[in-house]
Amino acid sequence: MTTIGRRLAAMMLLAAATTAAGCGSARAGSPTARSSRAQGSKYSSETARPVGLASTGTSAQGAAATSGAPSEAFVDGYRAFEKRQYAVASERLSYAASALPTLADYALYYLGRSQLENGEPAAAAKSFERLLRDYPESVNAPAAEVSLAETYLKLGRASDAFQTASRTVKRARTAAIRARARMVLGRAALAMGNWRGAYGALMALRNEYPRSAEDVEARKLAYSILAQHPSLEKTGSAQYHLDEAALLLREGAPALALVQVREGLGLSPSREMRAELVFLEATALRSSPRRAEAAYLEYLRLAPEGVSAPVALERLALIYWDRNRMEQARRMFAEIVKRFPRSRLAPAAMLRIGRILEEEKKFDLARGEYLRILHRYPDSEAASQARFRAPWMYYMTGRYALAAASFQAMRMKARSASERDKFTYWRARALEESGNRSGARRIFARLSQGVQSNYYPALAALRVRAPMPFLPASVAELPKLEPLPALSGSAAFHLKRAIALQKLGLNQLAPGELWALYLHATGEPSLSRVVLAGFLASDAYYDAIVAAARMERRGELDRNVAERIRYPRGYHGLVSAAARRERIDPWFLFALIRQESLFNPRATSVSDARGLMQLLPSTGYRMARDDGRADPRRLDLYDPQVNVELGAAYLAKLLAMFQGDQMKAAAAYNAGEHAVEKWLRLSPGSDDEWVENITYRETREYVKRVIGGKREYQLLYGSDAAKSASAAPRRSSG
Structure with a gap:
């Protein structure tokens, strides 16, 4: 590494350590300087006092903070937190934390977060400490614990941060919280001068959670540490660059992976190592088909029987197929079957040979290929498709x-x-x-x-x-909350909070309590009923669908009830209004939303499609701009109303483009209008025939599920949605 590079790395490390330590070490003898162990408790003994009351300012402010009912204070504080009004949130939540025992853990959690945003890390630490000490069963405890670890770092208490994060890594159930905890471990170890421990924690984060929110920061910090301490890795070996390139591909950083590949190739590796590096190079170049083609061919020259050879052949075949080089594509697929007959890719390769032959109108040859699949690989996934396509060739001719x-x-x-x-x-x-x-x-x-x-x-x-x-599920009675079962211990703790949150209209917070309650529901029908009813009452449709499916598999839920829950009229008012506004069949819209996200408003795809209707930011921006919305780039696509309105407008546009044809509009929503136009050129004909000839299996099945889902909604709910949609306001003609 150059001298300039080492200086830059040193500066990054200094900045990282300074960030970890906040504004410097705490004063000796101050509350923040004492370790929790020295205080005789896991967390600070000072948290026995009501949190934040001393820091609310003037007596007038204190009087305002304690005005009104405790539940009103909590709702006000949480709403203020949502609106990023952190000073108001701190005042109201401080009062609620002391006066509302049922939801004190929630008040403390959002109080701590508000105090952090207000630049009060010491007060925030006390809030999180009190939550963890007084409410260890709280669903907010894991998030509070990792937030406490992060806060200790801000206060310069690296040892406390490390110990707290270590507990979180062992106990937290969600990947997002464990990733945050790993990040704290790395930064805390760095602040304590433990370079090896810091590097190990950061690399563990990268390997375990390669596309997490902390991943990029962890990578940069790990690289900085390695630059200062190159003995941590054998950076002069091709193996290091191979492993790092593979990890970067998992992290979604192909450009950086290419740098590692080229450095590895520059070290004159063995033929086997060179082959694997070239394969990773080809993988990193997938967005550049011509360059990827050359790299895959080079890999096959170096390792014709290599472990990655079947994949290389498949990817080459797909490149050729996409560029209409049909003969070369078929030859590559055939090579998979010939040279690697036991590979899981072999039956799929035969199926694709058949589909290419169909595109070339060689239907009898295609039928022969499908029959061979049934003979050689009768239990494969490809065989399930070949069973249909073999007779389909007779129909097509x-x-x-x-x-x-x-x-x-x-x-x-x-x-x-x-x-x-x-x-x-x-x-x-x-x-x-x-x-x-x-x-x-x-x-x-x-x-x-x-x-x-x-x-x-x-x-x-x-x-x-x-x-x-008649569909039996249409008259199945959905679970009801009442009568509530007699509960004790942890189950009672979570049920009490779920009900309290729903009574306050904070439905978005209730699912966490209901999932905690779900852990107690095995073999308890009355508790299972309460969990499902709670999800439905909280508009947590995705959670209800997942829980119902699990309960049905365990034999704890009637199949008709489960079926009705799996097809909810989620966000009924929003969807019905959007259907009316855009003149879309409401059942079609419900079915498409269900297929896109299972009514999960926080759903995010690997391509960054967001929300209920899985809108890409570019699509959402375009529709918002066309709709004349102010500042369309700042729209929150996770907001159900925004997402459904824009998604419905986009679907209406596709319906207009394809003359109201729901099958083609659904296909375009999934694969894009250009793909649909291509398939129309390849396979004109009636809609039902056209769907069977869609090249992408994902899109073919997507269309079938949406159209089939529309029928399921019709059978379950009759004309209810249509009546609701007819009452919704129409789009303004202006």
Whole structure:
């Protein structure tokens, strides 16, 4: 490393240590300088006093802080915290922490956070200490503990920070809190001069939580430590650069991974090591297909039978397929099957050969490939698709009698209700195309009454006039909170808080208590009922769906009740209003939101799609700008109202683009309008045929789930949503 580089690293370390220590070491003999062990308690004994009352300012301010009911003070304080009005929050929450025992742990937690934002770390530490001492069972305890560790760092109490974070790493259940604790361990060890311990903690963070909020900071700090103490790693070895490049790819930093690869290649590694470095180079270049192609070919030259060879062949084949180099793509897929027949990629490669042959209109050759999959890999995932596509080739070439017979034969091998319904539907379609319309109509009529699956019965209903079937789940009674079971101990602790939060209208805080209560619900039907009812009452639809699925698997919840919970009318008012405003079928909108996020308003994808309708920031900005919203770049896409309004507007745009066709609009919502236009060019035809020919399996299944989900909502709720939507305000014509 150059002299300048070492100086820069030293400056970064100095800044990191200074940040960790706050404004310097605490004065000797001051409360913040004494260790918790010296005080005879895990946390400060001073926390026995009401927190924050001494720091609220004038007596007039103190009088204002204690005015009103304690519950009112808590709500005011929490709302002020949400609005970043931290001084007001501190005053109100300080009073609530002393006067509202039922929710004192919540008051202390948000008081501590407000005090931190106000620049009062010593007061914040006392708040967190008191919470952990008096309410160890609190759902806020893990977050308070890691916040306390971070606060100790600000106060220069590195040893206390290290000890507290160590406990958090062992006890916390969520990855986000453990990642924060690892970060504190690294910074605290650094502040204490323990370079090796700091580096180990930071590298553990990177390896265990490679895309966490702390990951980038941990990486920069680890690099700085390594620059000052190169003996911590064998940085002059190709193995180090190989491992670091692999980790950087996991962290989503391909450009940095390329730097490591090239440094490793510059060390004249062995042929085997060179091959693995080149494979990582190709992986890092995936956004540049031509350069990635060259790197994969080089890897295969170096290691034709290497451990990564099947993956390299597959990725090369996909590059060629995407660039319409069909012959080369087929040859690469065939190489996987020939050279690595036991690889998990082999059956998928055969399936893709079949799909390429379909695109080339070589349907009989494609059918042969699908039959070979069924013979060689009958239990593979590829075989489940090949079972359909083999008879589908007869249908695509107009040999409808053969198709009908083949669909019927394959139906006998179906492994699920939805797969049986698929073969039934397409047998009827083949009969219809062959001229046997009466036979087809009888099959469609029967299928339209099925309730074991939804997509194909929905298609069948479009072809015949049939009444909507009765769905038992539509009359299933949802769980109710009352009567409450007699509880004690930890279960009573959490139930009491869940109810208190709901009574105050703070539904967003209740799910944490309900999940804590869920841990006590195994084998307790009355408690399971309360947990589910609590989730539903709190508008925690995602939590209810997850809990209901688990309870049903354990045999603790009636399947019809579980089915109704799995398809909630989540955010009913928002969705109905947006459907009316954009003139969208409300059931279609409900189904699409369910498929996108399971009604989780905090959902985030690896591509940074956000919220209920999984909007990318770029899409949200574009729709907000078109809608004339002020400052569209600052919109919160995790806000349910903002997300649903913009998402519905985008869906309406897609529906208009595709003449109201819900299948194509759903496909475009998932894969983009350009992909849909490409598939339309490749496979024109009726909607049901077009969906089966969508190249991306994810999008193909997405469309089926959305259209099938729409039917499920119709069966469960009848015309309720349509009535609600009709009462919602229309979009202004201006």
